[in-house]
Amino acid sequence: MASAPSKLYSDDVSLVVVLLDANPFFWAAGAGGGNHPAATLPFAKFLDHVIPFLNSLLLMNQLNQVVLIATGINTCGYIYDSGNGGPEGSDNVSEISSEILLRLEEFVCKDRKIGKGTERAMGGSVSSLLSGSLSLALCYVQKVFRSGAIHPQPRILCLQASPDGPEQYVAVMNAIFSAQRSMVPIDSCVVGVQHSAFLQQASYITGGIYLKPPQLDGLFQYLAAVFATDLQSRNFLQLPKPAGVDFRASCFCHKKTIDMGYVCSVCLSIFCQHQRKCSTCGSEFNQAPREPNSASDTIRKA
Amino acid sequence: MARGGNGGSGRKGDERTKNEEEDDEEDEENGGRELEAWERAYADERSWEDLQEDESGLLRPIDTKTIAHAQYRRRLLQRSVHGTSRIQKGLIRYLYVVIDLSRAASETDYHPSRMSVVAKCAGTFIREFFDQNPLSHVGLVTIKEGVSQCLTELGGCPDSQIKALMGKLECSGDASLQNALDLVHGYLSQVPSYGHREVLILYSALNTCDPGDIMETIKLCKKAKIRCSIVGLSAEIYICKHLCEETGGLYSVALDEPHFKELLLEYAPPPPAIAEYAIANLIKMGFPQRGAEGALSICSCHREAKIGGGYTCPRCKARVCELPLECRICGLTLVSSPHLARSYHHLFPVTPFNEVSHTLPIRLQQKFPQNCFGCQQSLISHGSKSNPHVSCPKCSQHFCLDCDIYIHESLHNCPGCESQRQQGT
Numbered sequence: 272m273a274s275a276p277s278k279l280y281s282d283d284v285s286l287v288v289v290l291l292d293a294n295p296f297f298w299a300a301g302a303g304g305g306n307h308p309a310a311t312l313p314f315a316k317f318l319d320h321v322i323p324f325l326n327s328l329l330l331m332n333q334l335n336q337v338v339l340i341a342t343g344i345n346t347c348g349y350i351y352d353s354g355n356g357g358p359e360g361s362d363n364v365s366e367i368s369s370e371i372l373l374r375l376e377e378f379v380c381k382d383r384k385i386g387k388g389t390e391r392a393m394g395g396s397v398s399s400l401l402s403g404s405l406s407l408a409l410c411y412v413q414k415v416f417r418s419g420a421i422h423p424q425p426r427i428l429c430l431q432a433s434p435d436g437p438e439q440y441v442a443v444m445n446a447i448f449s450a451q452r453s454m455v456p457i458d459s460c461v462v463g464v465q466h467s468a469f470l471q472q473a474s475y476i477t478g479g480i481y482l483k484p485p486q487l488d489g490l491f492q493y494l495a496a497v498f499a500t501d502l503q504s505r506n507f508l509q510l511p512k513p514a515g516v517d518f519r520a521s522c523f524c525h526k527k528t529i530d531m532g533y534v535c536s537v538c539l540s541i542f543c544q545h546q547r548k549c550s551t552c553g554s555e556f557n558q559a560p561r562e563p564n565s566a567s568d569t570i571r572k573a
Numbered sequence: 574m575a576r577g578g579n580g581g582s583g584r585k586g587d588e589r590t591k592n593e594e595e596d597d598e599e600d601e602e603n604g605g606r607e608l609e610a611w612e613r614a615y616a617d618e619r620s621w622e623d624l625q626e627d628e629s630g631l632l633r634p635i636d637t638k639t640i641a642h643a644q645y646r647r648r649l650l651q652r653s654v655h656g657t658s659r660i661q662k663g664l665i666r667y668l669y670v671v672i673d674l675s676r677a678a679s680e681t682d683y684h685p686s687r688m689s690v691v692a693k694c695a696g697t698f699i700r701e702f703f704d705q706n707p708l709s710h711v712g713l714v715t716i717k718e719g720v721s722q723c724l725t726e727l728g729g730c731p732d733s734q735i736k737a738l739m740g741k742l743e744c745s746g747d748a749s750l751q752n753a754l755d756l757v758h759g760y761l762s763q764v765p766s767y768g769h770r771e772v773l774i775l776y777s778a779l780n781t782c783d784p785g786d787i788m789e790t791i792k793l794c795k796k797a798k799i800r801c802s803i804v805g806l807s808a809e810i811y812i813c814k815h816l817c818e819e820t821g822g823l824y825s826v827a828l829d830e831p832h833f834k835e836l837l838l839e840y841a842p843p844p845p846a847i848a849e850y851a852i853a854n855l856i857k858m859g860f861p862q863r864g865a866e867g868a869l870s871i872c873s874c875h876r877e878a879k880i881g882g883g884y885t886c887p888r889c890k891a892r893v894c895e896l897p898l899e900c901r902i903c904g905l906t907l908v909s910s911p912h913l914a915r916s917y918h919h920l921f922p923v924t925p926f927n928e929v930s931h932t933l934p935i936r937l938q939q940k941f942p943q944n945c946f947g948c949q950q951s952l953i954s955h956g957s958k959s960n961p962h963v964s965c966p967k968c969s970q971h972f973c974l975d976c977d978i979y980i981h982e983s984l985h986n987c988p989g990c991e992s993q994r995q996q997g998t
């Protein structure tokens with residue numbers, strides 16, 4: 272069924288763009304054993320949960336489409352697109368699995384090759400390029416929107432392991448707002464050590480589901496029970512609810528999380544202490560910091 | 574939420590009900606007669622505007638995709654010329670949108686009338702404005718029968734503004750620029766000194782009927798650092814041009830509805846910050862955390878007990894329902910960090926991409942990638958010639974024209990640059 276009549280795209284047909292974290296530093300950290308998640312769930316086992324999940328998405332509805340994007344530390348790239356399969360038997364489960372494994376291996380090699388020489392400079396915990404793979408996923412989703420009035424319902428699923436990279440903050444937020452404008456939910460399944468404040472906000476803002484599974488050896492069950500549900504069916508299910516979202520800001524000067532601070536009126540940069548000059552835009556602040564709402568000041572000034 | 578694609582049956586059902594309605598209407602005495610098909614084609618679709626003459630004098634449909642891309646590039650390059658010097662933008666704006674509802678707004682050169690086109694576009698504009706300037710404030714003012722009236726006060730909620738506007742769509746009498754400016758001047762003198770004061774007038778009339786000397790009012794506005802901009806719907810008027818020039822605003826006159834919308838939306842991105850217009854300042858703000866679901870508390874804004882959600886003021890611990898706002902109890906400005914982050918793309922815009930020439934010899938073109946880096950769409954059209962596309966000067970990845978527009982207008986990230994390890998991190 273290469274080209275299905277368009278009316279078959281009912282509202283439970285999904286396009287799932289899966290972002291797979293292939294951070295070698297994270298997955299290698301499990302070798303030492305201990306409490307690290309990668310010790311209970313090494314990369315190979317992780318794939319044993321994820322690839323059957325992708326296959327089950329494709330089997331749930333013959334019009335469903337799955338796109339897999341790998342998030343590396345030096346590059347991001349498309350791994351698999353079920354829409355590209357030839358008309359003869361790409362439905363074959365074992366063929367899909369071996370194609371994904373092969374392309375992933377190529378990707379990991381490429382990722383390592385690009386990073387040659389800079390490895391020593393990076394410390395122990397290196398973040399993956401989440402902003403890159405999110406941007407790719409959103410470009411792909413826009414292509415689906417352009418393809419016509421009738422298309423599968425797109426959503427993005429982040430399988431994130433490594434910690435957030437503070438330097439990606441602006442880019443990740445840009446991607447989140449763009450997803451929100453196009454009404455594309457971002458689901459997040461965090462298998463790493465800590466919660467991801469980026470993905471908590473991404474799922475909250477775009478109306479997706481955020482989950483950090485407590486038992487990693489049952490990952491497939493979490494994926495199948497929570498993240499396989501299409502957007503239409505979510506209205507009828509009791510899915511995990513967010514347990515508070517961290518909306519506190521981090522200051523530009525120390526990257527410290529604060530709940531009160533000073534904001535530059537020109538560029539909205541956040542500082543934890545009063546400054547003479549804004550380090551982002553160069554504006555100089557001559558007056559004492561003021562609080563809005565003090566009417567006397569505003570009238571005098573005007 | 575069936576989205577139109579719910580099989581053939583749903584659509585057929587719709588058609589049937591429509592037919593019944595039409596039958597009913599025929600029984601009635603021609604009351605709310607719908608337009609005939611041939612009338613509709615002319616009135617609604619303006620189908621002649623989709624045609625253009627080619628070199629040999631034949632009528633051809635306009636290649637809308639290339640035109641849209643050319644328009645977008647013009648906008649983008651214009652913006653980057655303005656924005657290269659400094660990353661200072663007026664991000665905290667206090668804007669009054671003044672809508673001319675005088676007799677002239679009932680003219681039907683815009684379909685169905687100037688008034689309804691203005692209202693429709695103003696609604697789109699207000700939404701886009703808040704999307705791009707989340708910490709800003711908008712108020713609405715109307716001009717009707719020679720007087721000016723405040724429709725909504727400066728506020729941060731697009732829905733209530735649009736609702737108020739749609740409820741007040743009647744036009745009559747003369748238009749008075751001076752009355753409108755006087756009213757707005759009074760309101761804008763109150764706003765904090767770090768805010769940018771702006772007036773955007775959507776003016777249908779060809780004259781202004783004023784009680785006094787409008788030149789005095791223009792001087793007052795200039796003194797109060799209020800930028801006045803006007804989008805006209807009829808023809809250029811000297812006094813409008815004078816007002817905009819004096820106060821540092823922009824004046825433009827729309828040709829038709831799409832042009833009007835385009836001109837209007839140009840006011841949505843924040844203007845460059847001009848030091849003399851607004852005084853840079855540090856504002857103390859609080860970043861409340863969202864409460865866990867199911868917690869019971871009394872909110873300070875509605876004075877009601879509410880379960881779940883809500884935010885807690887970090888200074889006085891009062892509960893509020895929505896952000897951004899000023900705490901009712903202690904006056905601290907409360908925002909969430911995403912509110913601020915929504916504006917950061919103005920500070921770090923994506924560099925414009927370069928057009929890749931497709932007139933290069935095929936031998937050179939073969940070195941180009943086959944697919945768009947963003948969406949994987951093929952860049953090769955039939956005959957192995959590469960389609961017009963663009964490439965990022967920083968990461969030298971190639972992108973299709975659709976991705977180019979999406980990246981610069983909505984995403985604000987270059988997927989190629991983001992897929993590279995940044996130096997020095």
Ligand SMILES: [Zn+2]
Binds near residue numbers: 522525
């Ligand atoms: Zn700090």
Ligand SMILES: [Zn+2]
Binds near residue numbers: 535
């Ligand atoms: Zn600043």
Ligand SMILES: [Zn+2]
Binds near residue numbers: 872875877894895
């Ligand atoms: Zn309330």
Ligand SMILES: [Zn+2]
Binds near residue numbers: 888889891
């Ligand atoms: Zn308070």
Ligand SMILES: [Zn+2]
Binds near residue numbers: 410945946948950976
């Ligand atoms: Zn593309």
Ligand SMILES: [Zn+2]
Binds near residue numbers: 966967969988990
């Ligand atoms: Zn780039």
